[in-house]
Amino acid sequence: MVFIVFECASQNCNFNIKGVIKTEDGFAGFATVGIEDLNIYTMADEGGRFELRRIPCGNHKLLVKRMGLTDKYIDINLINKDLNLEIEMQTATFKLERVEVMAKRHKADKLEIGETAIEYLQPVSLADLAVLLPGNVYSENPMTQFNLNSSRQVGSDKNTSLGIAVTSDGVPQTSDGVRIQMVGITENSYSGGGDSQIKARTGINSGTDMRYISTDHVQSVEVNRGISSSKYGNMSAGQIIVNSKYGVSPLRVRAKIDLKNKLIYAGKGFSLGKKAGDLHIGTDYLYSYDDIREEMEKFTRITAQAYYNNKVNFNSGYSLDLDFKLAQTISVNKMKKDELTYEYNETYKADYNKTDLMLKAKLNFNLPWIENISLISSLNRVNDLIDRHYCVITGNPKSMPLSYSEGENEGYYLPTMYYSDFYIENIPINFYTQLNIKSRLELAQNLNLTLEYGADFSSSKNRGGGAVIKDEKLPPFPSDNSYMRPQKNYEIPAIETGAAYIQSSLLYKPTENQKAKIDFGYRFTQMMNLESDYALYHKILCEPRLNASYTIGKTINHTVRLGYGTENKLPTMDYLYPEKIYKDFWVLNAYTNNPENRHLITYTKIFDATNKDIRENKNQKFEVGYDLNINNFEISLTAFYEKSESGYDYFKFYQAVTYPYFSELKPDVDISGRRPDKEDYVEDKFSEFASYSQVQNSKKVIKRGIEYRIISPKVSVLETNVEINGAYYYTIYGSSLPYYFYPGGRIGNNMYPYVGIYNLDEKNKQGRLNTNFWFNTHIPKFRMVFTNFFQFIWIQTKQYSDNFEGIYKKIPYEYIDFENQKHEVTPEIAQRINDLNDTQWSQLRRQSTVLSYAKETKPVYMMWNIKVTKEFGDNAKLSFFVDGILDIHPQYASKTSARTKREWSNPFFGMELILNIAKNREK
Amino acid sequence: MIRKFLIIISSIIIATTVYSQTKDDDILYNKLSQTASFYTVNKQYLNDTSDCSSAEIVASYLNDKTDGDFLVYQGKNHYESRISGSGVKDYGKYGILNGKCFYANGKDRGISWNAMRFPELYLPYIITDSTGGDSSFETYCAQGGYAKKSGNWHFGFDFSFLGEQAYRLTDPRVLNNTTFLTFKLSSGKVFNNGNALMFSGYYMRNKQYLHDRYWRPGEQQRFFVIYGFGLYDTKESVVAFGVSRMYYINNAGAEISFLSSENKRFTIKGILNYDYKKMYTEESDIMQLYNTHTHTISPSMSVAYHGRGFDIKLYSFTDILNRKGYENILEKYITDEANSTYDYRKIADEQNYKFSNIISNNSLRFALFIGDNEIGFELGAIVLCRKETNSKYAYKIKNLNVTPDFKTDFCFKTPNHKQRFDIGFKYSRQISVKNNYDVEIKNNAIPHVDFQTCFAPYAYFSAEYDAFNAEFEYVYSFQKFSIGTRVNGFIVSGNRLSDVEYTKTVGYDSVCPMISKQADKHNEKYINLSVFVKF
Incomplete structure (x- = not known):
């Protein structure tokens, strides 16, 4: 069966793509060349020469990338013969029309953050x-x-x-x-x-x-x-x-x-x-x-x-x-x-x-x-x-x-x-x-x-x-x-x-x-x-x-x-x-x-x-x-x-x-x-x-x-790329085991004799809807990129719940005694637990307030981050960023604490200098 | 110390002055360059078609030290190191881009009864521990502007951000995060007769977060929420492990300026600036206790006659500031009876505090040109009038000082123009014309802190002194760039007026650095050294 498949494979339309990759300085050695759809990749040799073999006929998008150079996509049409390409790549600078400072979708299921985007983000980790x-x-x-x-x-x-x-x-x-x-x-x-x-x-x-x-x-x-x-x-x-x-x-x-x-x-x-x-x-x-x-x-x-x-x-x-x-x-x-x-x-x-x-x-x-x-x-x-x-x-x-x-x-x-x-x-x-x-x-x-x-x-x-x-x-x-x-x-x-x-x-x-x-x-x-x-x-x-x-x-x-x-x-x-x-x-x-x-x-x-x-x-x-x-x-x-x-x-x-x-x-x-x-x-x-x-x-x-x-594609009037992203997340954190509670303390000369086991099924439910607006203004003439990042948290909720929500008085379904024996809580014992005059059993009653089950909802908040990067020739880049340059955190009435609250935030700022010690290509 | 404050504030509000400040630059002219549109206006105004691109990198160090009386909320000694870069890039028909950024770090030593940074912006509503100490800081600043010409009209947009993190490494440890964000729009028109008119408007947002807390376990102290004249909120001035507070300022202003044609012998330049600030405080429990409204009008004018081989200029700059303070009245109410939870709401406010500060600087300058060299003489006087009142308690403080000065400067260029020397000397004497301190805290149930927070600043301004200022600049030019150094320093020597002394018992004994009760010397030394490269 396998041989049949291989035999079939050999009879189909396949050709090779060869080429050489060049830069302003010579050849782009060890560049990666590939076709994403087909998951075919190869590495060029030190002279920038590459060969992709057995490429099926048809239209493909060839991707070429190498450190320090701008990724290049080339549309190719493989019909009836091998292709021989000469590919020119450019050094990634801000004077080029296209600068990728965001994550891009890669292989349909991954997001890729490229070299320029990493550099632009100025991360420390x-x-x-x-x-x-x-x-x-x-x-x-x-x-x-x-x-x-x-x-x-x-x-x-x-x-x-x-x-x-x-x-x-x-x-x-x-x-x-x-x-x-x-x-x-x-x-x-x-x-x-x-x-x-x-x-x-x-x-x-x-x-x-x-x-x-x-x-x-x-x-x-x-x-x-x-x-x-x-x-x-x-x-x-x-x-x-x-x-x-x-x-x-x-x-x-x-x-x-x-x-x-x-x-x-x-x-x-x-x-x-x-x-x-x-x-x-x-x-x-x-x-x-x-x-x-x-x-x-x-x-x-x-x-x-x-x-x-x-x-x-x-x-x-x-x-x-x-x-x-x-x-x-x-x-x-x-x-x-x-x-x-x-x-x-x-x-x-x-x-x-x-x-x-x-x-x-x-x-x-x-x-x-x-x-x-x-x-x-x-x-x-x-x-x-x-x-x-x-x-x-x-x-x-x-x-x-x-x-x-x-x-x-x-x-x-x-x-x-x-x-x-x-x-x-x-x-x-x-x-x-x-x-x-x-x-x-x-x-x-x-x-x-x-x-x-x-x-x-x-x-x-x-x-x-x-x-x-x-x-x-x-x-x-x-x-x-x-x-x-x-x-x-x-x-x-x-x-x-x-x-x-x-x-x-x-x-x-x-x-x-x-x-x-x-x-x-x-x-x-x-x-x-x-x-x-x-x-x-x-x-x-x-x-x-x-x-x-x-x-x-x-x-x-x-x-x-x-x-x-x-x-x-x-x-x-x-x-x-x-x-x-x-x-x-x-x-x-x-x-x-x-x-x-x-x-x-x-x-x-x-x-x-x-x-x-x-x-x-x-x-x-x-x-x-x-x-x-x-x-x-x-x-x-x-x-x-x-x-x-x-x-x-x-x-x-x-x-x-x-x-x-x-x-x-x-x-x-x-x-x-x-x-x-x-x-x-x-x-x-x-x-x-x-x-x-x-x-x-x-x-x-x-x-x-x-x-x-x-x-969005680049808005040419504003020289700006816009990306809007976000998510609605709803997360439940819980435990699949029952809750053990021991009141502690003494009764007379003895320690309290029972540990209660509660079927709480505690859940902490949290929800959040956010939108991040990225406005990346890239002006090649000025060799400058200016980013405005607006983050809106539209919905932010948090709520605790358990099987006793609305009852507020929690009683165990089992308890352990000093013999390490588990006993079922019978209706009679449950009655004694609920009886506050019963000083022994009532200690197993756990009581919650209405506030502990309340749903905490925070108001819409906004945060504005900016970053400016100016490139000086091909050799230097200077950036300045301020995160939280302005923020809107409205006051709100907290339902879990019954108080007015506001979240304070402080701007975070700094600068970065990058020097590339190399021949200046600027004409 | 006043100088320090002016330096900081000018770097916040004022956009880049790219070129080095030499004595023959018109001060008003430099002030105009605060807006991006100035660059395009200037090119047309001076009929200059050349590329005005330039850049400068400067490394500088300054140290300002007092001896005797000092402004306690600013500290006794300030020093900082700074590196800055600035530039203007002329893209011809695409407009002009300018920018500047700097990073500075340093320390303010001996700060007392103040946990704030830039306290003048928030006075009298500051917050403090009673320990004081040294505050280290690092400052980041970026400014940028873009301007474009359209016919005879010029439009510009400026942006600036200054952020500072200051901290104290001894208990209680203060952390201040302070930011200033400014946007400015400007426009200008150059008329056919060569006169120019410029307009600008700006908005500035300031935020300061303060966190003052003990690191040592179990240690507590009283933190004072002050509202002027030694008064403090007795309920909020708690004994605690620490406090935190947020300050906000919304600031807007507008400016109109006029420049008469440069081609005439007689020129007039004038600027009128109006500035409004609203400041409010927010406690950690989100109570807003105080706010201030500050109005400032700043008219400035320069009249010059350009003769053959000489210039005569008359300058006049004035700042008139008026501030009103408001104290909010809050009501406590129960929000959840089951849990005995309470909250606050504002029900009214009252206005008792007022502050006014007038500074007027006037001078007459005569400059003689001998070939490429220049010698100048300047005679002037600064008038300072500051007044604080609290109508509820009938408290009043007033200082009126006059400071006449004489300045001479000299600019020499070598014949090949490769080297340039600038030297200037200035002598001035502050004379206290009138002072008045009428503050008597009547509530003896609480410790009095009027000496630390009210008398001390008053005593600082009630002084007579001699000041000697010297400036030197040397520039050596190469083919593509020039390097240079700048030194600027002054020495102040004087005394507090002999009758300005605190005769009562100082309340709330503390370890804070403090002035003496009796009249003391009023000395200060300041030096600023810098080296620069210009492209």
Whole structure:
């Protein structure tokens, strides 16, 4: 059957396109040449020569692009012979008629932000580019703390952030091998308190930290929030593809200063000689702060990258594209001098050092059954060390055990003030390799099939020491008698994942004015190196993904799109291997002023936070879209629905603990002047509830909405391009597990005896409708671009709801007693819970006010950002920007607080200078 | 310190003056160049058809230091470094584009009883802690204009933005985010007889966000919401970890100017400017407590006679500012009884505070031309009259000062015109003609802060001093560009009037830098150094 297909393919009308690409300075070596519709791309050699083989007859749009040059589209008509082209490309300057400073739709399902747009946006990190995406709203993206990444939603959540995959030059950037298990920092210890500095800066279990990705080394970025190709996995919420700069370029220096960032970059691309390829190197330095008054919160980043590329042509007609990348990211954040740091004598040192190696080889055969084979391999090592000298002040002497086993243990009292020294060391070593094979077949006239299939393997092994308290007798966060005895990170098994995929792309063009395309793929993933009692052990996860589109029309062009897919995010090392929680209870607590006469005995209960039933977080996506293009006037609409009910969350459980208790002295016993012992007290039993957190697949996130984008052709009178984009997003955040509530406190001499379990089905519902108006005025005569950005938030709502909405009095459906037995709440008990005179049962009644269910609706608000960039010759560009130069935030009556409110916003401004040290082409 | 304020405000409102300021430039002429249309008007007015494109990059440093009395809300010492770039590009029939941007950073040391930046714009309704300290700042500014000629009419559009972030690194830590956004439309016509008439109108929006908060855990202090003459809102002046407030100013103005033909021996130039500002404050609970309305009229005139080898010019510039302050009366009402939640609404306002400030600068200049060189002599006087009143409590403060001055300057060019030297010296003496301080806080139930917020500024202006000013500029021209340096400095030496002393007990003892109760010296040193490249 396959041979028949190949045979058919060879009989169809196919020709080659050859050519040479030139610039004002000579030849555009290593430019990318391709036909988007057919998903055919090749790289020109160092002399700018290229060849695309076996191109089906018909009309095509040839795309040529290279760093520093303006993308060029050429209409070609392949009828009955090979084509030989000579293509002239121009340096991207503002004197040209066309300057692309916005994201453009690419391959129907992705938005691509090109080099000029990135330069024009003046980003300091990848997160800054999000403002170009429909539905996203402007934000300042502070660099001093980890910011959750979001996708198609109002607000953000950890599971979405974790599920957004960032792929750099084909290699997924993962942080799944990071593990921070320490009381006061990790989520399975008590919430609130702890080390806010570390918590804010480390995005544990929250995905890629965009702050470490410098855009100065990036040539283009593609964003796909819909259904991704099955070539990519271990993600659930979207994909950001980063393509590095490569090739020859003049020395480029970029300096940016604004209210929060000071950045300098220098980079240049060299030719290493005939047939030796090109090398592009660059480095940047960023110094950033969020609140300039806060000496503790400063962020320093140094990145450097060297990218080598070459093309080797063999006599056989085959060719080999080679890419090699070495990247280094360093961030050193030491506590700065400040009157308070002197006063408390604390220190905070955070050293981050990442070395990234990537090798990519693509062997082009240009045969029907095998177009090319590519192999991508990557190895990176991150050294992430947080070192803390931390001042602990406790109001009263805390007890501290040092046991590693359950039961009674001797303990001791902590001083009321001491310094705790600890460090958290993560050294994840990530390896990734992927083998891809691409076949391209012409099944019939106008019917082309592109097949991509392959397999990948990834491994994350953490070689770090984990959380290490230098003196275990001086814990940094002793407040609620919870402790961990952290296991070294290097003792934790590596996370290993293997996957295979097949992705087909079927293109049918029955006439010049019609095009149907179906992209269908299937991905099979298995987590390896797991113990056999994990639910994911030997489990093969399947992810079907489909994108289909149909286009009709020539001058008026309609496209209908449809997509469905499943994407899975696998659990991280931190989720798979949490530490046990040691909870300590006082058996004997005899504290006296004389340390020699003190005696502390504790009862230790160990809770295993590991959930071996943990599964992947599955996100199902569905979207439909419609695009209209009339003479470069474009309208695009996309409606989507995403449902994830298995997001990761540390869920708080309660368990009753009963232990021996020695509190009441026996009659006639005198302990004055000596160390008391258990024998001096009446033996008793004491019961109480202890809470512990365990990761569950319990978080629910449901996203739905409509995104829209309207692009007008240039209004020549005003020299202005207009883009209007935005979205209506409606997002529901919830949990699939019931709510546990323990009132706490005592009844008589005993602890309160019940924990209530409530079927709340809590939901936080948020809605937002926004429109962003972009007016990009480009005046080639003045070599100037002036951007006016108006952001309107028309609707912004937030509402909490649960199963008791309108009742305001919540009663449990079950409760747990001190025997750890669950009991149903019978009508009789329900009656007692509702009876306020019943001091015991009524404590399980949770009461809400009308205000807590009220729908908070904010009024329409507007924000105006401007940016002016003036180009001086071919060598310099100076930009000035002000975000929020004017804003309208009306006063409104808040329904949840019953007060008049207004949101204040402050303008954010800065300037940027770019110098291209090269020959001036200006005549 | 007044100079510092004028420098800042001029950079906010005034558009680029691209060329270096030399003494033979008519001051009025420079003032006119604040609008984009000036460039096209000027070309026709001077019958100049050449390309007027030029550019300049300047790096400068200034330091202004006081000794003895100082304006407490501005601080004792101001220094800053600045780098700026400016340019004019003549696109012929497509019009003229001009632009400027600068970045500056520096520090104001010894600020007292004021947490605001640019406090003169918001007085008397400022907010403060009682600690004071040093405020570092960084300033970003961009200005741009475009003008085009249509027949004998010229039209221009200007835009300028100035933003500043200022902060204090000692507790309580202040953060100020201040922005000025200005749009200006201008037009002009050059008549056949060579006279020119120009019109312009502008709108400026100012916003200042203030956040003043303790970093040290558990620390609290009283923050004062001041409304003039040492009065403060006792309810809002809370003991707290910190405060925040927003200030807004809407500013609009119009200007008409006339230039008689340059071809005649006798020339007249005049400008009449009217400016209106409305300022209002907003507390963190969205209460709007205060607002001011400020009207300023600024007539300016220059009459010159251009003789053979000499010029005689008479200048007169005057600013007449009147400000009225309004205090809003708010009502507290229950919005949710179940939760005991309350809100506020405005029910009335009252007008008690008034401030007027008149500055008039008049001078007569005689310039003698010897070949390409020039020597000038100038005789003049500045009159300052400032008056503050509060009709509710019958408080009044008044200062009337006259400052006569004498100036001489010299411009020398080498025969090949490659080098140019400009040197100028000026001597002036401030004489206090009349002063009056009539403020007596009667409410003894609260700490009095009139010494810090009311007497201190009064004492600063009640001084007599000698001032010596020197200016120097050197320019060396190459074929395509020229480089130069500029130095400008002054020294002030004098004393507060001996009878201007605070005889009562100073209320609210604090660590703020402060003037003495008794008469003190009034000294100041200022220097501004810059190097520039002109293309």
